[in-house]
Amino acid sequence: MAFKSDKPIALGADHGGYELKEAIKQHLTERGIAFTDYGTDSTASCDYPDYAAAACGAVREGRSDLAILCCGTGVGMSMCANKIRGIRACCCSDTFSAEFTRRHNDANALCMGGRVVGPGLGCAIVDAFLDAEFEGGRHQKRIDKMMALENL
Numbered sequence: 001m002a003f004k005s006d007k008p009i010a011l012g013a014d015h016g017g018y019e020l021k022e023a024i025k026q027h028l029t030e031r032g033i034a035f036t037d038y039g040t041d042s043t044a045s046c047d048y049p050d051y052a053a054a055a056c057g058a059v060r061e062g063r064s065d066l067a068i069l070c071c072g073t074g075v076g077m078s079m080c081a082n083k084i085r086g087i088r089a090c091c092c093s094d095t096f097s098a099e100f101t102r103r104h105n106d107a108n109a110l111c112m113g114g115r116v117v118g119p120g121l122g123c124a125i126v127d128a129f130l131d132a133e134f135e136g137g138r139h140q141k142r143i144d145k146m147m148a149l150e151n152l
């Protein structure tokens, strides 16, 4: 199913993910998908938690439905994103995981490593993530249990 939303995708990256974020911006533009870029805006060294907070804040506050976060490995971004209430982030370097983390985990943040995947694979992962839909059903009660873990 081709992605459709009336809200922009929230994008964030540190210096390690900057170039991948720029490739994703070009790809989203070619697909006609709106986005908001929360930085960073260069390859100058910066701290990935700041950009995870900005982009995931947009999801938490309802300004975006989904975030895409890039750092060197994707791991730091995913750790930060998953500390933010309401965020279900998955670090992906393959399209299968990206598709199924939407279908089964209702992930609302995709994290990737600019030093792990190139722009071609990165954009294919974005497509797999965006074009999949949460299946609900038996998965919903697992999401409910997952979100209850925020209260531990």
Ligand code: RB5
Pocket (backbone or CB within 6 Å): 014, 015, 016, 017, 048, 071, 072, 073, 074, 075, 076, 077
């Ligand atoms: C920055 O050098 C690097 O540590 C960061 O981009 C990321 O990979 C952290 O998880």
